[in-house]
Amino acid sequence: MRISRKKRLLIGLVLVISMLAMPSAQSLPGGISGVQESGCNCHGAVPSDSVAGSIEGLPDSYNYSEVYNLTLSFEGGPSQPGNVNQGGFHLWASEGELSILDATTQLYNANEVGHTEAGNDQTSWDVIWTAPATDRNVEFVLHVNSVNGNADGAGGGTSGDMWSKVSVSLGGPIEILEAADPFVVLGVLILVTFSLLVITLAYVFYRKDPDSFDWDNFSPWLADWLTTTDHKKIGTLYFVAGLFFLGVGGIMAMIIRIQLSVPGNDFLTQDQYNQFFTLHGTTMIFLAAMPMINGFANWMIPLQLGAADLALPRINAMSFWLQPFAALLIFTGVFSGHGADTGWTGYAPYSVSEATHSGTTMWAAGQILLVASSTLTGINFLTTMAVMRAPGMGWMQMPLFSWSILVANVMLFLSIPAFGVGLIQVYLDRVIGTAFYDIAAGGDPLLWSHLFWYFGHPEVYVVIVPSFGIISEVIATSSRRSVFGYRSMVYALAGIGVVAFIVYGHHMFTSGMSPTLRFVTMLTTMLVAVPTGIKIFNWLMTMHGGSLVYRTHTLWALGFLVTFTLGGISGMFFPSIAMDTHLHESYFVVAHFHYVLVGGTVFGFFAGIYYWWPKATGKMLSEKLGVLHFLTAFVSYNALFWPMHRLGVWGMTRRHHTYFVTTEEALGSLPMEAAGWNMFITVSGFIFFFSNFILVFNMIVTSIRGQDAPDDPWGGWSFEWMTSSPPPAHTQYKLSDGTWGLPTLEDANEHIANEPGVMGRWFQRLMVSDEESEGASN
Amino acid sequence: MSAGFAAFLFTLAAAFEWGDFIGWTEVPLILASLGVVFFGLLIWWRQDWSYGVDGKDSKHLWEPKSAGSPFQNIDIRKVALWMFLMSEMMVFTSLFSTYMRYRFGIPNCMTVFESGEWVEGTAVTCFEPAAHLIASSWFHIAPGAINTFALIISSFTIVQALRYAKMKDIEEDVRKRKVMRYLGTTWVLAILFLTLKMIEWFIGFPTPGPLTDLNHGHSEIASLYAEGYTINADSYQHYAYDTMYHDGKDIPKDSALYTMLQEGTHPGGQMMANIQVSATTFYVTTGTHGAHVLGGIIGLTYMTLKAARGGYTPDNAVSIEYFGLYWHFVDLVWVLVFPFFYLY
Incomplete structure (x- = not known):
């Protein structure tokens, strides 16, 4: 039995690795390395050793902006003096500018030059290369054809011809390190994180019992985690996955911020930038926020309802295990530079066009799996809450966190099938060529926007509402009283849940949607402020009537109140159609949704982690480290996102890989201060990123030598x-x-x-x- | 049990990956992935296989009941199934709204034809409901019509299977026979449904002898595929879009084309239509329904085999009930799909 289990694990591992390797291998030939090769119109299938090309006139290292005369020539092969044609060439230079001297050569672009019809009759050509003005490593790739001249006229026979390739590289006055490919950076970082995860896993097992640290003991322990249907263990798995992808998404955010730290930066190309912001959004929403919500819900819902487990434990395990595979699919293609580049919204018709990377198909496939996972989760939680409440617990006695998960799941459950169907349509369009979004055949790209935002808007409430629940629990417990206005809290939650479905049009104000619908969604969107306001005031009243105890989770809850209210207020700019048209696609939007998603959702999660960690692990977290984490994160977080409002008002656009500053009034340019603010944002971003490692450190240290937690450390009542x-x-x-x-x-x-x-x-x-x-x- | 279960989850998810990103040319890999899914299902079924047979495990048969209002004393799994059907409803709602968006948003091909605003040789983008082709003849609509009745009858037989499985006062082997036969009938009807669908989509059927006369003198009914009603049909031609066909007969007197025909200024010959969107909505919506039927068939296959060894007793008859709920839903969806896509 044990052997077969090992084999099964092994097969699974091989499957996973080959899955990762295959798309990369497939896309490589046309991928990164393709630029130099594409210019070669080589005669004959394979390069020949008897042809020797050469580039003369190149220095060992160039001087800035100096002009060099290059002589390109070749010897050998079938080329003979007196043939009709003798040969041809193609030269590619990675940096600097190429230009031509006479009619025997022609310029394709600044980096590529080749011969003309008139240059067919010779074996040597002269071109000019202007060196770059900065330190670069320059690559030259020369392709030459040696021609036997059996072509009677233009483009005739090429049989018997031979070709070869020469590569030369040189540096500037100062040798510089070659800049790493950002994808390699990302890959290495993810690999390192993953290795750390594995090492931590091994260490956790080692700590359990240092004497029995071998594979025979390890494999059943591992198999137990892989096959568990216990809601607590699955909750933990969700957490590990969620935190891991929070880190991955954070790394992407940092790479994006490096790119944006100075104007006109070229750390990322446009193409790479597109993939990074797409995957940042997708990772953070679907692979970090959602699993962490499910982690909290898995752990706490059965405990809060007084149930033994969730209603459908197997389905629960299935919804979790769909996620890692979905994640693999979504990331497929990234490392060969062919990841999804549509933005997390995947707007049609771009998402179904040939111009997108092949990774977009995988992205859609992965999202379909996530939809399946969320549907199963929804069934499970809704059923659990409908049928497994402790005897005597009516709907109106459910703790507010359970209520928030209920509302979130109803929203998710009723909206995500629309997204799933939209994704299946995109997937089929891309794979088998159906015509849902084919404009030429009468398809309507707005349909995708409707399907997506019909899901997408409830989705953003799905990620914020559980945080409301956590904050309600935390504030009530910390104030040492029950929450003020329980019923109004429940009705406000339910109100958000209902309104969520009729506001989505505000994402599409600039899409040419009908003005009537725009007006209606403008009003309904403004309506959202009412239930949210009720909740905020109820929290304030809870604190007002109680005596607040300042624990770490309390601090996070207070931080949440501040940042979420600010995010909510900036959100009130968008329902107004005129304001929205002005601020659309600007950094004001970025600032707004990061204020509610990070300042709201993530701060809520942190509050929840500090609040329930002792319950889940039996160890107290260090309060000192917790306060340090809160202070650094709260300050750097505000420094990170607050200036973005100003950038947005200045007109900095999101989803653009760079920006330019001028002293003059010019269309599409930003004032000079914008450069400084962007650098400030990047620095704050890094502080925020690293401040969260305090939490990780806290978790590791306290689980090794923390205090044991009592059953009810905070005096909670549920x-x-x-x-x-x-x-x-x-x-x-x-x-x-x-x-x-x-x-x-x-x-x-x-x-x-x-x-x-x-x-x-x-x-x-x-x-x-x-x-x-x-x-x-x- | 749990080891097998994890393998199931693991491989099922893995298989989805494979099936998803390979594309259609790599059939062996898709088959391998389906094999992995099936392997997972087998592991799952193996645990259930002997459950309830010959009164074994009968004291372990335990169906958890709901505790709280409003579902007091309702089986938990039944509540869960209703929840699942709720999301299925949203899936088909989305598909139908896509269909309606295009049906009403793109001008109908017949309207375009009658407006006379087309040029022979240049395709016009318009919406061509499949019903225009299917409902044009009793023979063309026959597979769909038979399918409708097949599904309705199968809904009845699954309830009969449940009724006999729940009956306590009958002989063990009578119950075994009855349950197996009714489940088997359901299975046969479901297979019939998919077979007729394939005939309608891809194969077509002959109408020999006296049927030829009834079929306007044609000796066969061509499949939708053969008629050119496909997702890449950018120059589709329907016989009704031919001015020769309409020359003087059954064209509305108030249409622009009628006036043009009278004046002799009408565009001659056949109108070509780009109907990719219409075909896409038709095939994907009915195909999604077909996939649900296929899922039902896979479940039914297992249940029929289990019933053949007397696997269903009053104690675990709920399995049939849960399947029946799903099956009624699939039936109900078809009752909506049929008029939307086959009749109008």
Whole structure:
């Protein structure tokens, strides 16, 4: 049994590796290395040794901007003096500028030069090369054809001809290091992160029992994690995946910021920049935020409801395991430079055009898997919350975090099929050539926008609403009282859930959508501020009426209130159609959604991590490190995103790989200060990025030598604090009579059990109990 | 159990990857990926295979029930299945809204033809509902019509299978026979559905002897593919878009083309249409439904085999009930697809 399990793991590993390798291998020939080769119109299939080309007139190292006369020639091969034609050439220079001297040569572009019809009758040509003005490593690639002259007239026979290739490289006055390909940087960083993850995994296992550190003990332990259906373990897996991809997305963000730190930078090419911002968005939303929400929900929903596990544990495992494979698909093609380059919105018709990279197909495929995963998750959580609440716990006694997950999943569940169908349409368009978004055949690209944003807008609420839940729990516990206005909180959440479906048009104000629809979505979008405002004021009132205890999670919650409110206020600029038309696609938008997604969602997650970490691991996190993390992250975060508002108002556009500054009023240029602000943003970005390692450090250090956590370290009231820290494998709760088991609402010390309300009773009448119906058929 | 289960998840997901990014030319790899999915399913089924046979495990048969309102005492898995159907509903809603967007957003081919604003030899982009071809003859619509009844009957047979599986006061082998036969009938009807669909799409069928007369003198019904109704049809020609065909007969008197025909200024010959979008919506929507039927067939195959060894007793008859819920949904979707895509 053990051997077959090993084999299975091995096969899985081989599958994964070959999957990663194959698309890269396939796309390489036309990929990075293709530029020099594309100019060769070589005669004959293989290069011949008997032909020797040469470039004369090149120095060992060039002087800045100096002009050099190059003589290109070849010897050998079938070329004979007196043949009709004798030969040809093609020269490519990676840097500097090439130019021509006479009619025997022609210029394709500044980097490529070749012979003309008139230059066919000779074996040596003269061209001019102007060296670059800065330090560069320059590559020359020369292709020569030796021709036997059997071509009677232009473009005739090439049989018997031979060709060869010469490469020369030289440096400037100072030898400089060659700049690394950003994709290689990304690849290496991800590899390093992954290796660290594996080493950490091994170390965690080693720490468990240093004496039994060998494969025979390790493999069942690993297999247990790979095959688990326990909601707590799957929650942990979700967390590991989510944090890993948060790091990956962060690395991408940092590479983007390096590119944008100075005007006119060429660290990333346009093409690479497109792929980086596409994958940054996709990774952060779908591979970092969503798994972390699922991690929290997996851990806490059954505990908060007083249930033993989720309703469908297997389906739960399946929704998790779809994610890593989806991630592999989404990243497929990136390292060969052919990743998805459509932006996370994947707007048609670009996303179905030939111009996009082949990675876009994989991107769509990976997203389809994520849609499947989210659908399964939705089924699972909705069912769990509908059927597995502890006896006596009505809908209105559910903790607010559970409510937020319920609302988020209803939104996700009702909207994501539209996205899935849209993705399948894009995928089919790309793969088998259907015509959903083919404009020539009458397809409508706006349809994609509608399908996408019908999902996309609820989706951004899906990632923020669980944070609302976490903040409600944290603020109520830290204020040492129940949350102010529980019912209004629930109705506000539900209100957000309903309104989410009718506001999406505000993403499409500039797309030429009908003015009536624009007006309607303008009004409904402004309406969103009402339930959100209710929540903010309820939180403030909770603190006002309680006595606040300043723990790390409390600080994060307070930070959330500040940043999320700021993000919400900047969001109120966009519903106004006129403002939106002006600010559309500018850094103001970037600032806004990072304020709500990082300042809202991620700060909420941090609050949740500090709040529930002792429950989940049984170890207290260090408060000192926590406060340090909060202070550095909060300050650098605001320094990172606040100046973006100003850049946006100045007119800096998002999704452009660089920008230019001038002292004059010029279209498309920014004032001189913009360069300084961008550098400031980049520096702050790096501080923010590295400040989060304090949290990782905190987790590692405290799990090795932290204090043991009591069952209820913060004085929380919901069911999860009634079990031990960490909870036993089969969750048991300490009941009010001192025994252990599954609780009823009477065991909790906050709420009172009550009967279902009017709607509940009405709905219940429609249900035929399965016990009754089985009894009837007996 | 859990090891096999993880392998299932692992390989299922892996297989999706493979199936997804290879493309259509690399059939062996797709088959390999499907094999991996099937292997996962087999591992899953192996655990269920002997469950409930000969009264084995009967004391372990346990169906968790819902605790809270409003689903008090309803099976948890049943609630979950209804949730799943909710998302399926959204899938088909999205497909239908795509269809409606194009159906009403692109001018209909017949309208364009009657407006006379076309030139022979140049394709016009217009919407050509598949129904225009399919509903033009009783023979053409026959596969779809038979399919409709096949699915409705199969919904009935699956309920019968459930009824006999739940019956407690009948002989063990009578129940075994009945359940197996009704599940088998459902299976046959589902296979019939897909077969007729393939005939309609790709193969066509002959109409020999007296049928030829009924079929306007044609000895066969061509498949949609043979008629040129395909996703890359950028110059599709329907016989009704021929001025010769319409010369003087059944063309509305108030149409522009009628006036042109009277004056002799009409464009001559056949109109060519770019109908890629119409064909795409038709094939993808009905194809998605077909994929659901195929999924049902895979499940039914297993259930019929299990029923053949007496695997369904009143204790675990709920499996049939859950499958039946899904199957009714597939049936219901077809009842909507049929008028939308075949009749109008």
